[in-house]
Amino acid sequence: xxxxxxxSIVLFFAFSIVAFFLLIKVIxxxxxxxxxxxxxxxxxxxxxxxxxxxxxxxxxxxxxxFDVEITxxxxxxxxxxxxxxxxxxxxxxxxxxxxxxxxxxxxxxxxSLMIEKTQGGMFNxxxxxxxxxxxxxxxxxxxxxxxxxxxxxxxxxxxxxFSNANIVYIDANKNTQLVFEKIDLDINHINYEPLKHxxxxxxxxxxxxxxxxxxxxxxxxxxxxSFEIKDAIAVSENLHCTLFDTPLHGSGKFxxxxxxxxxxxxxxxxxxxxxxxxxxxxxxxxxxxxxxxDLKLSFFVGDSHTFKSTxxxxxxxxxxDVTLKGYDVDKIALMLDPTQRSKGFSLGNLIAxxxxxxxxxNTLLKEINTKIDIGYSxxxxxxxxLSSATNRIAMKGAINMVDEKFIxxxxxxxxxRGCATFEQKMSGSFAKPSVKIDEASITALSNVVLSLxxxxxxxxxxxxxxxxxxxxxxxxxxxxxxxxxxxxxx
Numbered sequence: 001x002x003x004x005x006x007x008s009i010v011l012f013f014a015f016s017i018v019a020f021f022l023l024i025k026v027i028x029x030x031x032x033x034x035x036x037x038x039x040x041x042x043x044x045x046x047x048x049x050x051x052x053x054x055x056x057x058x059x060x061x062x063x064x065x066f067d068v069e070i071t072x073x074x075x076x077x078x079x080x081x082x083x084x085x086x087x088x089x090x091x092x093x094x095x096x097x098x099x100x101x102x103x104x105x106x107x108x109x110x111x112s113l114m115i116e117k118t119q120g121g122m123f124n125x126x127x128x129x130x131x132x133x134x135x136x137x138x139x140x141x142x143x144x145x146x147x148x149x150x151x152x153x154x155x156x157x158x159x160x161x162f163s164n165a166n167i168v169y170i171d172a173n174k175n176t177q178l179v180f181e182k183i184d185l186d187i188n189h190i191n192y193e194p195l196k197h198x199x200x201x202x203x204x205x206x207x208x209x210x211x212x213x214x215x216x217x218x219x220x221x222x223x224x225x226s227f228e229i230k231d232a233i234a235v236s237e238n239l240h241c242t243l244f245d246t247p248l249h250g251s252g253k254f255x256x257x258x259x260x261x262x263x264x265x266x267x268x269x270x271x272x273x274x275x276x277x278x279x280x281x282x283x284x285x286x287x288x289x290x291x292x293x294d295l296k297l298s299f300f301v302g303d304s305h306t307f308k309s310t311x312x313x314x315x316x317x318x319x320x321d322v323t324l325k326g327y328d329v330d331k332i333a334l335m336l337d338p339t340q341r342s343k344g345f346s347l348g349n350l351i352a353x354x355x356x357x358x359x360x361x362n363t364l365l366k367e368i369n370t371k372i373d374i375g376y377s378x379x380x381x382x383x384x385x386l387s388s389a390t391n392r393i394a395m396k397g398a399i400n401m402v403d404e405k406f407i408x409x410x411x412x413x414x415x416x417r418g419c420a421t422f423e424q425k426m427s428g429s430f431a432k433p434s435v436k437i438d439e440a441s442i443t444a445l446s447n448v449v450l451s452l453x454x455x456x457x458x459x460x461x462x463x464x465x466x467x468x469x470x471x472x473x474x475x476x477x478x479x480x481x482x483x484x485x486x487x488x489x490x
Contacts, residue, residue, distance in 0.1 A: 030054050045127045047071045049080075060104060062090035075124050082125075085110025085164075105159035116170045117303075160187040174303050182211035199232040199256055206234075217280060225252065232257035239265065244276040250295075260306070264298035274322060286326065291319030297374070308401040309377045316371040316383075318477070321364060324386075328361035333391040333413055363388050367478045377402040381409070383476035390481055394418075394474035397426075404430045410473075416480040418472035 033050045040048045052066025065087045069080035086109045092102035116124040165183040170176075185208040193201045210223040220241050227236035234254040241248055250267025274287035297313035300306050371383035378398050385394035397409035406427050412420035428434040 045073070047073050047077065052086075057088075057090075060090040062088060062104075064088045072125055072127060074128055075118075075122075075126075081114050081116070083110075083112040084108055103157045105161065106157055107161045107163070108165070109163045111162060111165040111167075113165070113167045114170070115167070117172060119172045121173075158188070158190050160190070161185070171303050174305075176216065176304055177214075179212070179214040180210055181214070184209045196231075202232070203230050204228075217283065219280070222247075227252075227254075229254075229256075239267070244273055244280060246272045246276070261301040262298060262310075263301060266296040267294070269293040269295060269317065272317065274319065286324065287322060288325060289319055289322035291317040291322070291368070293317035293370075305402065311374050311401070312376055314371070314373045314382075316369075318367075318369045319365075320367055322368050324363040324365055326360065327363060329363040329365070329386075329388040329393070330390050331361065333388075333393075366481055369476060369478050371476070378407070383478075385414075385474055385476055385478035387478050387481050392474075392478060392480050394476070394478070396474070406430075406433060412473045414474055414480065417470065418474045418480070419470035420473040423473065 037048050049069045055064050068084040070082040071077050071080045088107040090104040092104050162185040167180040169178040187204050187206045190204045205228045207226045213220040223241040225236040225239045227234045236252045239250050239252040248267045253264040255262040270292050272291045274289050278286040293316040295315045300310040366387045368386040369383055373380040373382050378400055380398045381396050392414045395411045398407040400407055409426040412423040415421050426433050
């Protein structure tokens, strides 16, 4: 008897489910497109155009909407700022039988999102605020109800998936563009705590892969990570990306709790390809070889000014047997000898890139080190030096990224004690740098000019005195090379 009753109940639900699916299949949901578009317009203010079909699915139970365009009627209504190839919603069937509406998962394919910051400082998706009857009614409710109504609309969604999404951000004032290409994002285990405020109440885990992030001529490729977000802070311990054609591995933190998102990353750098770095960062074929090091950086997300003014941390790179293309460092150093300074060569001109007299040839650098500390708009050259077969050159000072100015930037040719045998200073803007020679070099240069102007061809040149108590210009990791005794020309 019990088995018959149980069998009857099972058959009843089975036939009910089959009848429900058959009913869904015979309904033409496309007839409801105008009503759906109107409802979205009334609730959000955006114009939504469903150009494709609306089709139901049985496994899982849900609906798929194809070819959707979203426009802002108050800003270029003829041009959608978002397009969706497809939008799939899978429902919880057991909840439907209880007359409850719960979403198992949402899948969005081929999202194309264009975010533009106008010259007036507005965004292309922003709508003018117009008070509606529902807004006025909500204002009359008590604070508790307001807090409950202020929750996320996707409280019951447990999984969201984005496939092949592309995002473009344009700043019309700065004439800059940030592009995210082919984003795949799986969001799982979504949970919402209604007692917390907005984003802080949201918890989920996620995995993502981005083919390319492009900003001007700078790019990150093959960005992937898994992360967990809690209290509006996302943490990833396995961040992977390709920078300057070099795979990097590290960790990241994305703080979304403040008014502006903050990103923090740190990574070990192994085998960084300097050819790609010089080509992408310096826009010229200058270096060949590899380097190792570390980086730890944090910054607030925003326009270029926000990035430059909030960037903080350090970058350190060290390499050996690196080829410097286009310059012969030892030949240049020879021309800095006091007997040759009258020819008008300056190390500052070399740094500023304004001289072509000594271009040509290559230099094999025995060591090259770059340690820079970055602190809110300034780059401090903490340990920047290189050595060739016979010479060592170092730089120190700072650069202001926001104002694009040199701050007491100095370059020097060093002796074995780290003292400067020739030193020059740079100041002013990037566009119009000012190069100054130190007093000792000016004195030596004057002696050279005076000796060349005398009638006697054998007039002696006053050499620069060897200062046993000189103050070291450089005391970093790059060592002075062992001087060769082979005569020049052999």
